[in-house]
Amino acid sequence: MSGIKVGVLGSQGKVGQAIVKAVENADDLTYTVGVDKGDSLEYFSDTDTQVVVDFTHPDVVMDNLKYLIANGIHAVVGTTGFTEERLETVRGWLVENPKVGVLIAPNFAIGAVLSMRFAAQAAKYYDSVEVVELHHPQKADAPSGTAYRTAELIGRARAEAGVGASPDATTSELDGARGAVVDGVHVHSVRLAGLVAHQEVLLGTEGETLTIRHDSLDRSSFAPGVLLGVRSIGDRPGLTIGLEELMDL
Amino acid sequence: MSGIKVGVLGSQGKVGQAIVKAVENADDLTYTVGVDKGDSLEYFSDTDTQVVVDFTHPDVVMDNLKYLIANGIHAVVGTTGFTEERLETVRGWLVENPKVGVLIAPNFAIGAVLSMRFAAQAAKYYDSVEVVELHHPQKADAPSGTAYRTAELIGRARAEAGVGASPDATTSELDGARGAVVDGVHVHSVRLAGLVAHQEVLLGTEGETLTIRHDSLDRSSFAPGVLLGVRSIGDRPGLTIGLEELMDL
Amino acid sequence: MSGIKVGVLGSQGKVGQAIVKAVENADDLTYTVGVDKGDSLEYFSDTDTQVVVDFTHPDVVMDNLKYLIANGIHAVVGTTGFTEERLETVRGWLVENPKVGVLIAPNFAIGAVLSMRFAAQAAKYYDSVEVVELHHPQKADAPSGTAYRTAELIGRARAEAGVGASPDATTSELDGARGAVVDGVHVHSVRLAGLVAHQEVLLGTEGETLTIRHDSLDRSSFAPGVLLGVRSIGDRPGLTIGLEELMDL
Amino acid sequence: MSGIKVGVLGSQGKVGQAIVKAVENADDLTYTVGVDKGDSLEYFSDTDTQVVVDFTHPDVVMDNLKYLIANGIHAVVGTTGFTEERLETVRGWLVENPKVGVLIAPNFAIGAVLSMRFAAQAAKYYDSVEVVELHHPQKADAPSGTAYRTAELIGRARAEAGVGASPDATTSELDGARGAVVDGVHVHSVRLAGLVAHQEVLLGTEGETLTIRHDSLDRSSFAPGVLLGVRSIGDRPGLTIGLEELMDL
Numbered sequence: 001m002s003g004i005k006v007g008v009l010g011s012q013g014k015v016g017q018a019i020v021k022a023v024e025n026a027d028d029l030t031y032t033v034g035v036d037k038g039d040s041l042e043y044f045s046d047t048d049t050q051v052v053v054d055f056t057h058p059d060v061v062m063d064n065l066k067y068l069i070a071n072g073i074h075a076v077v078g079t080t081g082f083t084e085e086r087l088e089t090v091r092g093w094l095v096e097n098p099k100v101g102v103l104i105a106p107n108f109a110i111g112a113v114l115s116m117r118f119a120a121q122a123a124k125y126y127d128s129v130e131v132v133e134l135h136h137p138q139k140a141d142a143p144s145g146t147a148y149r150t151a152e153l154i155g156r157a158r159a160e161a162g163v164g165a166s167p168d169a170t171t172s173e174l175d176g177a178r179g180a181v182v183d184g185v186h187v188h189s190v191r192l193a194g195l196v197a198h199q200e201v202l203l204g205t206e207g208e209t210l211t212i213r214h215d216s217l218d219r220s221s222f223a224p225g226v227l228l229g230v231r232s233i234g235d236r237p238g239l240t241i242g243l244e245e246l247m248d249l
Numbered sequence: 250m251s252g253i254k255v256g257v258l259g260s261q262g263k264v265g266q267a268i269v270k271a272v273e274n275a276d277d278l279t280y281t282v283g284v285d286k287g288d289s290l291e292y293f294s295d296t297d298t299q300v301v302v303d304f305t306h307p308d309v310v311m312d313n314l315k316y317l318i319a320n321g322i323h324a325v326v327g328t329t330g331f332t333e334e335r336l337e338t339v340r341g342w343l344v345e346n347p348k349v350g351v352l353i354a355p356n357f358a359i360g361a362v363l364s365m366r367f368a369a370q371a372a373k374y375y376d377s378v379e380v381v382e383l384h385h386p387q388k389a390d391a392p393s394g395t396a397y398r399t400a401e402l403i404g405r406a407r408a409e410a411g412v413g414a415s416p417d418a419t420t421s422e423l424d425g426a427r428g429a430v431v432d433g434v435h436v437h438s439v440r441l442a443g444l445v446a447h448q449e450v451l452l453g454t455e456g457e458t459l460t461i462r463h464d465s466l467d468r469s470s471f472a473p474g475v476l477l478g479v480r481s482i483g484d485r486p487g488l489t490i491g492l493e494e495l496m497d498l
Numbered sequence: 499m500s501g502i503k504v505g506v507l508g509s510q511g512k513v514g515q516a517i518v519k520a521v522e523n524a525d526d527l528t529y530t531v532g533v534d535k536g537d538s539l540e541y542f543s544d545t546d547t548q549v550v551v552d553f554t555h556p557d558v559v560m561d562n563l564k565y566l567i568a569n570g571i572h573a574v575v576g577t578t579g580f581t582e583e584r585l586e587t588v589r590g591w592l593v594e595n596p597k598v599g600v601l602i603a604p605n606f607a608i609g610a611v612l613s614m615r616f617a618a619q620a621a622k623y624y625d626s627v628e629v630v631e632l633h634h635p636q637k638a639d640a641p642s643g644t645a646y647r648t649a650e651l652i653g654r655a656r657a658e659a660g661v662g663a664s665p666d667a668t669t670s671e672l673d674g675a676r677g678a679v680v681d682g683v684h685v686h687s688v689r690l691a692g693l694v695a696h697q698e699v700l701l702g703t704e705g706e707t708l709t710i711r712h713d714s715l716d717r718s719s720f721a722p723g724v725l726l727g728v729r730s731i732g733d734r735p736g737l738t739i740g741l742e743e744l745m746d747l
Numbered sequence: 748m749s750g751i752k753v754g755v756l757g758s759q760g761k762v763g764q765a766i767v768k769a770v771e772n773a774d775d776l777t778y779t780v781g782v783d784k785g786d787s788l789e790y791f792s793d794t795d796t797q798v799v800v801d802f803t804h805p806d807v808v809m810d811n812l813k814y815l816i817a818n819g820i821h822a823v824v825g826t827t828g829f830t831e832e833r834l835e836t837v838r839g840w841l842v843e844n845p846k847v848g849v850l851i852a853p854n855f856a857i858g859a860v861l862s863m864r865f866a867a868q869a870a871k872y873y874d875s876v877e878v879v880e881l882h883h884p885q886k887a888d889a890p891s892g893t894a895y896r897t898a899e900l901i902g903r904a905r906a907e908a909g910v911g912a913s914p915d916a917t918t919s920e921l922d923g924a925r926g927a928v929v930d931g932v933h934v935h936s937v938r939l940a941g942l943v944a945h946q947e948v949l950l951g952t953e954g955e956t957l958t959i960r961h962d963s964l965d966r967s968s969f970a971p972g973v974l975l976g977v978r979s980i981g982d983r984p985g986l987t988i989g990l991e992e993l994m995d996l
Contacts, residue, residue, distance in 0.1 A: 022953075110872050111950075111957040118865045118959070121996055125857050125975070127442035128386060134451075137377060137416040142426040167386040168440050177391040177429035177438040180422075188437040189426040191417050193376035194453030196715060202383075203858075204443035206769075207965030210858040211958070212865070217694060217715055218954030228872070249868055271704075359623050360701075360708040367616045367710070370747055374608050374726070445964060452609075455520075456716030459609040460709070461616070466943060466964055467705030473623070498619055625940035626884060632949070635875060635914040640924040665884040666938050675889040675927035675936040678920075686935040687924040689915050691874035692951035700881075702941030 003028040006230055007049035007073075009064055010056040012036045015078070015222070019053050022223040029230065041067045051230050054079055062086060069093045069100050076229040077104045078222065091239050101233040105243045108225030111214040112146055112199075113243045118212050119201040120153040124161035126203035126210070129154050130179070134190040134198040142189035147199055148182055154201070155183025252277040255479055256298035256322075258313055259305040261285045264327070264471070268302050271472040278479065290316045300479050303328055311335060318342045318349050325478040326353045327471065340488050350482040354492045357474030360463040361395055361448075362492045367461050368450040369402040373410035375452035375459070378403050379428070383439040383447040391438035396448055397431055403450070404432025501526040504728055505547035505571075507562055508554040510534045513576070513720070517551050520721040527728065539565045549728050552577055560584065567591045567598050574727040575602045576720065589737050599731040603741045606723030609712040610644055610697075611741045616710050617699040618651040622659035624701035624708070627652050628677070632688040632696040640687035645697055646680055652699070653681025750775040753977055754796035754820075756811055757803040759783045762825070762969070766800050769970040776977065788814045798977050801826055809833060816840045816847050823976040824851045825969065838986050848980040852990045855972030858961040859893055859946075860990045865959050866948040867900040871908035873950035873957070876901050877926070881937040881945040889936035894946055895929055901948070902930025 006023045010016040011034025023031045032047040041064065044052055051074045054064050058081030068075045070093070082104055094100060107113060123129050131154075133147035143151075165184055179188040197216040202209060225243050232246040240246065255272045259265040260283025272280045281296040290313065293301055300323045303313050307330030317324045319342070331353055343349060356362060372378050380403075382396035392400075414433055428437040446465040451458060474492050481495040489495065504521045508514040509532025521529045530545040539562065542550055549572045552562050556579030566573045568591070580602055592598060605611060621627050629652075631645035641649075663682055677686040695714040700707060723741050730744040738744065753770045757763040758781025770778045779794040788811065791799055798821045801811055805828030815822045817840070829851055841847060854860060870876050878901075880894035890898075912931055926935040944963040949956060972990050979993040987993065 109955055110952065111955045114865075114869050114872070114957055118861075118869075122861050122865075125861070125971070125994070128440070130439050130441060132381065132437065132439065138418050140418055141421045142419045143423060148423075166440070167442060169387050169389055170391045170438075170440065172390045173438075174392060174397075174429040174431070174436070176425040176427065177436060178425065178440070179428065179437060180424060180426035182423070186439070187423070187426060188381065188428060188439065189419075189422075190379050190381065190435070190437065190451060191377070191415070191419065191427070192379060192451055192453035192458060193416060194456055194458040194713075194715060194719075202439060202441055204441035205857065205968075205971045207443055207963060207968035207970070208856055208858045209441060209443040209962045209964070210861055211960040211962070213958040213960065215692075215956045215958070216954060217692060217956070221692075221952075221954035223954070224872070224952045247872070358706055359703065360706045363616075363620050363623070363708055367612075367620075371612050371616075374612070374722070374745070443962075443964060443968075454608065454719075454722045456714065456719035456721070457607055457609045458713045458715070459612055460711040460713070462709040462711065464707045464709070464941075465705060466707070466941060470703075470705035470941075472705070473703045477623070496623070626938070628937050628939060630879065630935065630937065636916050638916055639919045640917045641921060646921075664938070665940060667885050667887055668889045668936075668938065670888045671936075672890060672895075672927040672929070672934070674923040674925065675934060676923065676938070677926065677935060678922060678924035680921070684937070685921070685924060686879065686926060686937065687917075687920075688877050688879065688933070688935065688949060689875070689913070689917065689925070690877060690949055690951035690956060691914060692954055692956040700937060700939055702939035705941055707939060707941040 003030050004230060004234065005030050005032045005048055005050045007032045007044045007047065007052045008034045009052055009054040010036060013055065015055045018220050018223055019055065019226055022227060026227060044073055045071050049073055051076060051233060053226055053230065062089065065090055065102065066093060069097050069102065072097060072100055074101045074233045076226060076233055077102065078108055078226070087239065094238055099237050101236045101238065101240065103229045103233045103240045103246065105229070107146065108222035108243055109216055110225045110228070113225070113247070115199060115201065115212050115214040116150050116153055117244055117249055119150055120157045122203050122210060123154040123157045124163050126205045128166040128204040130186045130202050132188045132190065132200045132202065134192060134195050136195050137191040137193055139191060143180060143187045147187050150199065150201060151182035151185040151187050154185050252279050253479065253483065254279050254281045254297055254299045256281045256293045256296065256301045257283045258301055258303040259285060262304065264304045267469050267472055268304065268475055271476060275476060293322055294320050298322055300325060300482060302475055302479065311338070314339055314351065315342060318346050318351065321346060321349055323349055323482045324351045325475060325482055326351065327357055327475070336488065343487055348486050350485045350487065350489065352478045352482045352489045352495065354478065356395065357471035357492055358465055359474045359477070362474070362496070364448060364450065364461050364463040365399050365402055366493055366498055368399055369406045371452050371459060372403040372406045373412050375454045377415040377453040379435045379451050381437045381439065381449045381451065383441060383444050385444050386440040386442055388440060392429060392436045396436050399448070399450060400431035400434040400436050403434050501528050502728060502732065503528050503530045503546055503548045505530045505542045505545065505550045506532045507550055507552040508534060511553065513553045516718050516721055517553065517724055520725055524725060542571055543569050547571055549574060549731060551724055551728065560587065563588055563600065564591060567595050567600065570595060570598055572599045572731045573601070574724060574731055575600065576606055576724070585737065592736055597735050599734045599736065599738065601727045601731045601738045601744065603727070605644065606720035606741055607714055608723045608726070611723070613697060613699065613710050613712040614648050614651055615742055615747055617648055618655045620701050620708060621652040621655045622661050624703045626664040626702040628684045628686070628700050630686045630688065630698045630700065632690060632693050634693050635689040635691055637689060641678060641685045645685050648697070648699060649680035649683040649685050652683050750777050751977060751981065752777050752779045752795055752797045754779045754791045754794065754799045755781045756799055756801040757783060760802065762802045765967050765970055766802065766973055769974060773974060791820055792818050796820055798823060798980060800973055800977065809836070812837055812849065813840060816844050816849065819844060819847055821848045821980045823973060823980055824849065825855055825973070834986065841985055846984050848983045848985065848987065850976045850980045850987045850993065852976065854893065855969035855990055856963055857972045857975065860972070860994070862946060862948065862959050862961040863897050863900055864991055864996055866897055867904045869950050869957060870901040870904045871910050873952045875913040875951040877933045877949050879935045879937065879947045879949065881939060881942050883942050884938040884940055886938060890927060890934045894934050897946065897948060898929035898932040898934050901932050
């Protein structure tokens with residue numbers, strides 16, 4: 001056994017189990033211990049764990065981070081609920097332990113992160129941009145959070161570059177046909193049995209189009225991103241927000 | 250020179266020129282003569298023309314058909330504006346000349362015709378169906394006429410088969426995100442520089458999806474359908490409505 | 499409890515369990531009993547089972563069918579290994595029990611069946627046809643059996659219609675770039691981590707293309723086809739080969 | 748009239764005419780003069796032209812550049828045939844006129860440039876990468892030059908990052924099914940009537956895929972890239988190779 005020593009918080013949950021499995025399958029990582037409700041966080045120190053992955057709950061994640069940072073353990077965090085106030089608190093703890101690295105990311109699917117980045121980079125070179133997201137029909141919100149965020153990033157990139165609105169000569173529209181509009185970007189939500197989670201960003205200019213499509217076919221799609229975080233965070237002291245910051249883009 | 254003798258009405262218009270060219274390029278067809286505004290329809294009889302293609306104007310198409318039918322010449326018609334009353338008139342003329350065949354079709358793009366047919370056939374076997382159409386941004390109406398018609402055909406097929414509504418758990422929707430609804434089918438309209446005319450019908454059930462996509466990349470896409478009509482109409486006396494009737498589906 | 503009474507052979511296998519679940523979830527079907535290795539086939543008669551689904555093994559399927567037919571029970575069979583000789587034997591049994599219906603099908607994914615049918619129907623109307631199939635990288639054969647079969651059906655339809663070869667001006671080819679050729683149809687096999695089982699049939703003519711794409715995202719995709727068989731086979735005495743025969747296409 | 752003053756070499760050719768039109772349609776550019784075979788290059792100096800676009804021929808492009816650089820005129824060059832020796836010569840001329848900028852690019856379609864860049868950036872984060880390119884059937888080479896170049900860039904990025912080969916368990920392959928292999932990347936070439944020029948890069952890892960697709964539907968697709976070059980080259984003295992160098996990626 002060799003490589004980075006990795007522990008998992010919430011190791012018996014659905015996501016936690018998948019992460020344990022992914023760590024165990026990686027040649028350059030060693031799984032140390034899982035900590036669940038009722039277990040002591042000291043298990044991590046006792047096992048010389050170097051990086052802990054936290055996919056738990058907003059109620060407990062701050063206590064987890066306080067302990068990990070104080071004990072010199074890096075953290076990769078997928079738990080939600082980080083307000084600016086919480087981020088400030090984490091930054092404060094990191095000042096006192098400046099060698100520790102903490103990654104907090106809202107999305108660990110590498111393809112989702114790359115899609116958003118590429119869409120934002122390409123957006124100013126095209127006359128038109130629209131987003132089509134496609135999900136299973138049990139989804140409650142339309143558009144998806146990722147599509148909403150993607151449209152915001154596109155809208156901001158175009159505004160910064162001084163690009164005008166996408167051309168649109170529609171004068172006769174059946175209500176809803178042209179989709180929702182987020183920061184000037186039209187967003188369409190398809191709900192279809194058999195689908196999982198998919199998104200297309202369509203960009204067009206004279207005579208050509210560019211399409212960036214991301215398909216999540218399985219909930220395990222966060223695993224490669226988590227491993228990327230685990231491998232990188234030790235070399236990146238302080239607070240890092242967003243997986244894209246660890247990528248060479 | 251051999252094969253079916255074909256003439257063209259409106260031969261100097263954009264569409265007419267493309268049809269003349271397509272006829273001239275076909276080994277089994279012979280182009281006889283083009284008739285345009287001011288020319289006599291007798292050119293067709295004088296040249297023993299067997300089939301005439303009419304992409305002209307609602308104002309003149311009835312006079313054209315009256316002449317062609319009376320003179321035993323078959324017709325392939327892409328001109329619009331055929332009301333039920335007009336169709337009855339044409340049927341009356343055909344009773345008097347029972348060997349003549351007339352094809353009137355709203356859409357000669359074979360892919361559009363096949364897409365609609367396949368979508369309607371498949372619709373009852375799937376829990377969910379949605380339509381996404383994508384066009385250039387100069388288009389005035391959303392959704393496109395073809396998408397509207399496709400949704401109607403899907404809706405009718407599902408109603409006849411007693412299939413319920415597509416499942417949809419959306420409870421929080423940004424206005425327009427879920428598209429327009431035509432006969433119970435959600436339809437989304439994308440407008441993008443660089444595109445021409447495209448349509449996807451998405452069908453989904455447990456664990457699988459079927460997608461039928463049609464891309465028109467050039468206005469010449471009606472030509473193969475017109476030639477199919479020209480080659481078939483001589484063997485099909487009476488009035489035929491819709492290219493699909495001539496196809497072996 | 500009401501509706502058609504359905505039993506399952508091999509009910510404890512992976513596929514069998516999925517079918518039991520699908521039957522139990524269907525309002526118009528009633529699950530009676532599962533029979534596995536060592537169980538008596540008489541359970542089906544004892545429970546007045548009307549239709550039995552058989553996803554077992556070539557070694558036992560003939561004995562199963564002999565019993566079911568003799569006892570007036572319809573069968574829906576996904577087990578493989580049916581030679582022409584075996585089919586003849588089954589037909590012989592059915593002559594003696596002419597009210598019984600047996601469906602034997604190599605593929606129960608509705609989308610796969612529809613894709614093949616639509617591709618074969620459309621093939622003669624297009625100058626060009628190619629097939630791209632995309633699967634997970636653990637797959638041993640390339641192209642997939644479904645792609646091979648699809649290409650055969652396309653090739654046969656084009657031959658029957660007298661359509662020539664797809665145009666291809668390639669004079670300089672890096673070995674393999676143009677794919678494999680099955681009955682004159684080019685077939686390309688993509689192997690990619692993250693994929694499950696997908697296939698595209700691309701058809702093209704002047705100015706337009708038609709794409710028929712089937713995505714299997716989950717092994718449960720055979721369930722709707724099995725249920726379609728269960729619901730239909732009682733009204734279709736004798737031997738039926740292929741799910742498409744039960745579909746209204 | 749205001750903005751950058753732009754002249755065109757080869758202004759009466761097919762590409763040249765499209766560029767003249769694009770310049771004339773741009774609010775921030777002014778078209779000065781076109782120079783064709785037999786015309787004097789002095790027309791450019793006489794009209795105070797600031798940037799000249801050269802889509803001519805390898806036989807004349809060096810003389811053109813010599814004159815333009817010597818006269819302080821920036822150049823945007825799509826002409827082919829630049830060997831390393833020729834590039835050295837151009838660099839020498841630019842040393843003597845250090846304020847002049849010259850852009851030489853093999854591909855001005857923004858989507859092609861972005862596709863290659865994004866594919867190379869994403870390639871190391873995925874287990875699998877393959878390329879599918881789709882073109883009209885008059886194309887002589889397979890794979891396309893762009894697909895070949897894309898595969899090279901992907902292969903290099905993966906080699907530099909130490910990523911292993913894409914997984915592939917194929918043991919039974921019909922000759923050609925798995926495509927051509929360029930630098931370890933499988934490349935598939937589809938040839939289909941109705942298509943123009945299209946390319947997909949497919950990347951996959953556990954549970955997810957990313958697809959980057961570029962569609963060129965019209966030969967005019969080089970125009971936006973040429974205008975980007977015209978607007979940028981004045982601020983970039985010296986020799987720039989490749990449109991991507993002018994993009995903020």
